[in-house]
Amino acid sequence: MVQYATTRLDAAFAALSDATRRGVLEQLGRADSSITELAGKFHMTLTGMKKHVGVLEQAGLVATEKVGRVRTCKLGPRRLAEEVAWIEEYRQLWASRFDELDKVVEELKQKEKVDGRKRRE
Amino acid sequence: MVQYATTRLDAAFAALSDATRRGVLEQLGRADSSITELAGKFHMTLTGMKKHVGVLEQAGLVATEKVGRVRTCKLGPRRLAEEVAWIEEYRQLWASRFDELDKVVEELKQKEKVDGRKRRE
DNA sequence: CGCATACTGAACCATGTGGTTCAGTATCTA
DNA sequence: TAGATACTGAACCACATGGTTCAGTATGCG
Structure with missing residues (x-):
């Protein structure tokens, strides 16, 4: 079997194992969004959503950029x-x-x- | 987007997010194995391995059958x-x-x- | 300036995870 | 029947997760 970077596989699969996070990815596939927008869409606090985005970002599935007050999230470099x-x-x-x-x-x-x-x- | 059974996706991705469990799947792809064999191969206690197998079984990725003392594990019905x-x-x-x-x-x-x-x- | 907005970080909570040990029970085998 | 083998279950541990609240900081706007 081919050798995989287990830590990256771990992170990606773990990131995908949560329905909210998969939802966020689908959402970002449609449009870039701020943390606030995502938090609203998934009925949770800003802080909670920020954690999810953090997990996705760590796994390379989301990229974020802060401009002014707003952190904009978009799909990241990793294509799974x-x-x-x-x-x-x-x-x-x-x-x-x-x-x-x-x-x-x-x-x-x-x-x-x-x-x-x-x-x- | 198509509607997915989120709980099954959750379980499967979570099961795959651990290197040991992915290793067990690869192993079972080569040969059916007992809990003892798997525990030996992955350097952990029987009890520990049994938990991993339990997670994989719950996700439908592994099926087990006990004959006599020995519980034999094989690849399960779900094909991901x-x-x-x-x-x-x-x-x-x-x-x-x-x-x-x-x-x-x-x-x-x-x-x-x-x-x-x-x-x- | 002053207030609302958008995020950030720390702290907390309940629950889950990945592992262990220990004490069983059940099944082979000599 | 005795002892070794294979598993099982409970209990424990440290740490991660998914969420919250609360108290900031930084930015935009009238």
Whole structure:
């Protein structure tokens, strides 16, 4: 198995294990936001939200910049590439451990191929 | 955004946020193992390992069966499909948020090219 | 200037986590 | 049947988490 920076994986997965934080990421995907806006949207205190943002920032998933009184949060530099890579390797392992299922998947693929051909005809 | 069962996402991501537990999953991808074997491999007490296995089992990532004295652990029913789906949606959001930035970067590159030419002249 | 706004930090609280030890119980095996 | 093996459960520990309140500081605005 490939060697991963475990601490970064730890931080990213831990950051994603909270519904509020996943919500914040989705929100920031739509628009940059201030701490106040996020706190309002998720019904919690400024201080509470700041902690969540801190966790996300630590994990590299959010970047913030303070201008005047306002700290603006946006999506950060990390794209969860390593995390996806880890999970995909896991899924491969998983699949290889389940032989019968492999056959099922193979059958499905065949079916799909046929369906695709039909559609194109 | 698609609606996810947040509690399951919570449990799965939390389970993955620990290096030992990720290691256990990788191990079980290679071979089913008893608690004792896992505890030995990861240098901790039986009791400690049992807790990790419990977390993984709770998240659906590991299944166990006790036969005689021995509880055998194997990869569980969940394939992390939802988790991958969530992350992929996030990555898409991320990419779309940086389209503008991409343009800016592209412009800067162009500018740099021009500047470089000027400097060389 | 003076007040409202936006954040920050410390302190607190309940609960969860990652580990341990110790004292069992249940199951093999000689 | 005796002893070793494999697990289980309770209790404990230090520390992290997710939240709060309260008391600041810094900034914008009329």
